[in-house]
Amino acid sequence: MQISRPRGTSDILPEEARRWRKLENVIHELCRLYGYGEIRTPIFETTDLFLRGVGEATDIVEKEMYTFKSKGKRANSLTLRPEGTAPVARAYLENGLYALPQPVKLYYIGPMFRYDRPQAGRYRQFHQFGAEIFGADDPAADAEVIALAMTFFKKLGLKGLELHLNSVGCPECRPVMREKLVEYFNLRIQECCQDCRNRLVKNPLRILDCKEDSCREIRRGAPSPVDCLCTECGAHFEHLRRYLDLLNIPYHLNPRLVRGLDYYTKTAFEIIIPGAGAQDAVGGGGRYDGLVQEIGGRSVPGVGFALGLERTLLLMLDGAGEVATAPGPEVFVVTAGETRDTATRLVADLRAAGLVADRDYTGRSLKAQMKYAGKLGARYVVIVGEDELRGGRVALKDMEAGRQTEVYLEEMVDFLRRAVGK
RNA sequence: GUGGGCGUAGCUCAGCCGGUCAGAGCGCCAGACUGUGGAUCUGGAGGUCGUGGGUUCGAAGCCCAUCGCCCACCCCA
Incomplete structure (x- = not known):
């Protein structure tokens, strides 16, 4: 169960x-x-x-x-x-x-x-x-x-x-109020609901906001608390x-x-x-x-x-005050080939620099990683590929524009920081 | 405590009077010439049909019970 x-x-x-x-x-x-x-x-x-x-x-x-x-x-x-x-x-x-x-x-x-x-x-x-x-x-x-x-x-x-x-x-x-109410309702208490009969003893004031139709009717001429x-x-x-x-x-x-x-x-x-x-x-x-x-x-x-x-x-x-859906990460780091070590470090670097960064944790294909990044609504994707890495660079894709460039590893954080306006 | 409605895949729901009825869409996962998203196509995983009885040759669909959820009453936030 x-x-x-x-x-x-x-x-x-x-x-x-x-x-x-x-x-x-x-x-x-x-x-x-x-x-x-x-x-x-x-x-x-x-x-x-x-x-x-x-x-x-x-x-x-x-x-x-x-x-x-x-x-x-x-x-x-x-x-x-x-x-x-x-x-x-x-x-x-x-x-x-x-x-x-x-x-x-x-x-x-x-x-x-x-x-x-x-x-x-x-x-x-x-x-x-x-x-x-x-x-x-x-x-x-x-x-x-x-x-x-x-x-x-x-x-x-x-x-x-x-x-x-x-x-x-x-x-x-309050006692004056009570007394007046008790006096009033006592005469017609038989017509009131069971709850109100109890209220008459315990807390007569509350008869005033009883929702029963009969009680509503009865209290029409009841003394008002404010008058007391x-x-x-x-x-x-x-x-x-x-x-x-x-x-x-x-x-x-x-x-x-x-x-x-x-x-x-x-x-x-x-x-x-x-x-x-x-x-x-x-x-x-x-x-x-x-x-x-x-x-x-x-x-x-x-x-x-x-x-x-x-x-x-x-x-x-139903009205004002709706909040926008959660924004995706500013940067999503994706791997192509055996580059997970580098990717791990890059994500840490990005976060340390105050960028909202995330990565894949399932070891799926590059295509699947891209798809995932897209679904999350990532603004930029950093592609850590074996080829680029040999030149000390990573590919960087702007997910909105669909354009892709390459940047040197050392410049990546600053580049992205500027790109997202931080 | 009282009354009403509803309970089929993660979600929204089909499933007529019991006999391919275990389905669709969305979502999820994967693939569509080998390292790239959002479109399309294909495939896959996933359900004790809330649960337990009963009726029947046969029940998700009928009967009973039970649990859960929702709505309403009382009262409140």
Whole structure:
């Protein structure tokens, strides 16, 4: 039986990897511009981090985590990270980054893992680009993080993305929100779906984004979270909106936007591809002023986002941003007769001189070697033949023009370097 | 967890109601007067027809099971 890759994972082959590389380059460059430092945290963490950070009542924790027992006598429970914010918050705490000048701005790119049924744009191992700001409670920080995300898509030439915005309040006003919602839904809970009946107890806010038709209908007259915000949260939200206006970032107010993770406070946003069907969210984020404290630190405000790279790549397929096919070697060295020793040395010389050089490794005929060089898209072919070698020369063929000349061995590298413009 | 579709060479697929049905194109390898590419021609390698049962004189095509992939639901990235 042949072994195949685990469900929901993928092999990124060279051609595809070039698209990833391009995407990652944009990310690194953009983050440098915005003053974010890269952070790389472990692929797995202590399970507790997510239980406490993400929240026990979330879908992620309830059914999507890859959790396993470590080895050893006092083995603890580990989990393949399902998201990036909690780990980064943990690292911020653990490494004492709160002692750095605040705020601290960090970004990451890497794989995340969630056990779920795969389908278009959804995988068990997927990749996110995320950015976080710790130690800034100013709504301008929220705005910057949103601007960074939106600029990223703009740089990629992706159009038509929508920013959806909401505020989910803080420990101050959240209870009020809860109470009003519970009060409202309690009257008609019998008409709601089973999930929402559970939500009413565990997390009433989430009833607001239930996709069931019946629930949609019922919540029509439901109180809106934004109307329940305390003065501080209300002001924060107002200021954020003003900053977004200043930055010319359009947004849709979406009172039903409630993110799936428990740690969010105040700002919550999502970036949507209109009409993309079920997987229409390319990214999302918000403020999480309680997170650092929740995982055992002092109270540090935070705000950030995460974007799905697979979904971004999917968008880039039908639209701008296609990458050219991989260029072939600048020089391909071919042998005619017993000249392999010389050829071996020449390839090394060419590479040492910074030329993209390759050769044949199968011992095939000259004709076959030429054919191979042609398929690779080699710009020049150096033919190391016994006859030429006797005169201290090699033949040099321009594969585009189809012309061929001879050069002395000593001059070959310089000649080719000039030819390819290096 | 639920529902639907599909599984024939590396890839894209033919193969009608069971009886030259194990094929084509592309790709790969090689050859076409002996040391030269991309065009053309010729040849070659490569398949337990996802797997296991069953029906039948006979199954890639029918039945059952199983696995895998894809799509959709829930939820998210």
